[in-house]
Amino acid sequence: MQLSSLFLLLSLAILYRIGQDQVLSLENGLALTPPMGWMHWERFRCITNCTEQPNDCLTEDLIKGQADKMVSEGYLDAGYVYLSIDDCWMSKQRDSKGALVADPVRFPNGIKALADYIHSKGLKLGIYEDFGKATCQGYPGSEFYLEQDAKTFAEWGVDLLKLDGCNSDVHDMKDGYEAMGGYLNRTGRPILYLCSWPAYVQKDAALTDYPAFKKTCNQWRNFDDIQDSWDSLYSIIDYYGSNQYNLSAFAGPGSWNDPDELIVGGFGLSQNQEMVQMGMWAMMASPLFMSLDLRNVRPESKALLLNKNLLAINQDPLGKQGERLWKINKAEVWIKPLSKPGASAISILNTDNQGAPRVFHLSPAELGLPKAQKYNMTDVFTNKQYGPYMYSQSIQFTIDPTSMFMAIADPF
Numbered sequence: 122m123q124l125s126s127l128f129l130l131l132s133l134a135i136l137y138r139i140g141q142d143q144v145l146s147l148e149n150g151l152a153l154t155p156p157m158g159w160m161h162w163e164r165f166r167c168i169t170n171c172t173e174q175p176n177d178c179l180t181e182d183l184i185k186g187q188a189d190k191m192v193s194e195g196y197l198d199a200g201y202v203y204l205s206i207d208d209c210w211m212s213k214q215r216d217s218k219g220a221l222v223a224d225p226v227r228f229p230n231g232i233k234a235l236a237d238y239i240h241s242k243g244l245k246l247g248i249y250e251d252f253g254k255a256t257c258q259g260y261p262g263s264e265f266y267l268e269q270d271a272k273t274f275a276e277w278g279v280d281l282l283k284l285d286g287c288n289s290d291v292h293d294m295k296d297g298y299e300a301m302g303g304y305l306n307r308t309g310r311p312i313l314y315l316c317s318w319p320a321y322v323q324k325d326a327a328l329t330d331y332p333a334f335k336k337t338c339n340q341w342r343n344f345d346d347i348q349d350s351w352d353s354l355y356s357i358i359d360y361y362g363s364n365q366y367n368l369s370a371f372a373g374p375g376s377w378n379d380p381d382e383l384i385v386g387g388f389g390l391s392q393n394q395e396m397v398q399m400g401m402w403a404m405m406a407s408p409l410f411m412s413l414d415l416r417n418v419r420p421e422s423k424a425l426l427l428n429k430n431l432l433a434i435n436q437d438p439l440g441k442q443g444e445r446l447w448k449i450n451k452a453e454v455w456i457k458p459l460s461k462p463g464a465s466a467i468s469i470l471n472t473d474n475q476g477a478p479r480v481f482h483l484s485p486a487e488l489g490l491p492k493a494q495k496y497n498m499t500d501v502f503t504n505k506q507y508g509p510y511m512y513s514q515s516i517q518f519t520i521d522p523t524s525m526f527m528a529i530a531d532p533f
């Protein structure tokens with residue numbers, strides 16, 4: 122081979138490689154603040170027997186009904202824009218061309234028609250698939266069909282893909298999740314990319330590659346599925362508290378740690394515990410995907426989901442994930458810097474379940490706030506103003522069991 126043609130070949134190879142890298146890295150311009158929406162899984166699960174459970178069965182009508190409420194009850198106006206269908210929406214078989222098909226009985230008009238309906242309401246549609254041979258509930262997975270499935274989703278008008286990792290080899294995940302990110306980008310349609318990959322490899326340090334998660338995904342699950350209980354909720358909060366320096370460093374505009382859905386409005390939490398979830402998800406700059414039946418919401422739960430102070434903290438453009446400063450004797454202090462100069466959100470969490478409120482004495486300095494002469498505090502739940510407090514002045518906080526105090530602290 123002549124030197125010139127060898128040179129040409131090499132250049133082509135390099136160009137091709139660069140081309141590949143360009144489409145592989147996820148720069149879809151989405152999720153500049155933590156994504157917000159509704160996701161069916163935690164509340165509606167894989168309920169497919171519509172005779173037995175007509176009201177809870179996963180159908181086109183269920184999804185449309187939730188969409189209607191997202192708009193009419195003010196959730197869309199508050200920022201909850203994605204409506205995401207999780208596992209169990211599919212037929213058990215692909216069609217003769219290998220394409221995915223929605224269950225013909227429960228989704229008789231198919232996903233494209235549903236997407237059109239969702240879009241007509243000003244919402245965006247999310248969908249679920251799995252990187253492996255089958256989804257966690259046994260429906261067809263994307264293994265060997267990644268590119269075709271990405272194209273199908275884009276043709277249907279899907280705006281979000283949650284890609285789970287059941288029934289796959291964890292060693293294939295890095296290449297596979299990156300490839301799917303590339304295929305999604307190549308469709309030309311902006312599709313928010315939610316990855317479960319980190320949750321599957323979290324126990325294997327060699328496979329836990331946060332720079333790669335951040336480069337590839339807009340949001341990623343790190344840990345266990347949330348269930349409808351305080352124990353489950355607190356185990357998740359404690360996971361992030363214990364791993365914060367590893368995890369908060371990778372959160373920011375475009376890419377977020379995902380502690381799973383909001384269970385506010387479900388069956389398992391007290392009102393105080395619902396405050397803790399909403400407060401902590403705001404604190405941790407977590408994606409806010411509600412999973413509740415929007416046709417029937419207690420007023421206190423609705424007020425929390427729409428609480429303007431909490432949403433402003435969660436959506437703060439600085440995009441800092443809050444960190445746990447300390448945890449002593451079933452009490453914790455968390456802090457999240459906000460974009461307003463010097464301002465922070467602070468939380469005092471009482472995780473004790475003894476049946477009486479506890480008293481804490483803490484100064485702005487002990488709450489970890491940056492040095493300033495004085496602070497005012499706005500209780501995020503009641504919107505009441507407190508202060509001014511001198512930097513070293515001890516303040517009394519009286520907090521119920523499994524509850525929290527949370528405030529925006531403003532220096533002056």
Ligand code: GAL
Nearest residue numbers: 162207208257258285317346
């Ligand atoms: C789990 C996932 C859940 C839900 C479920 C569906 O692996 O973490 O969020 O999607 O699969 O089968």
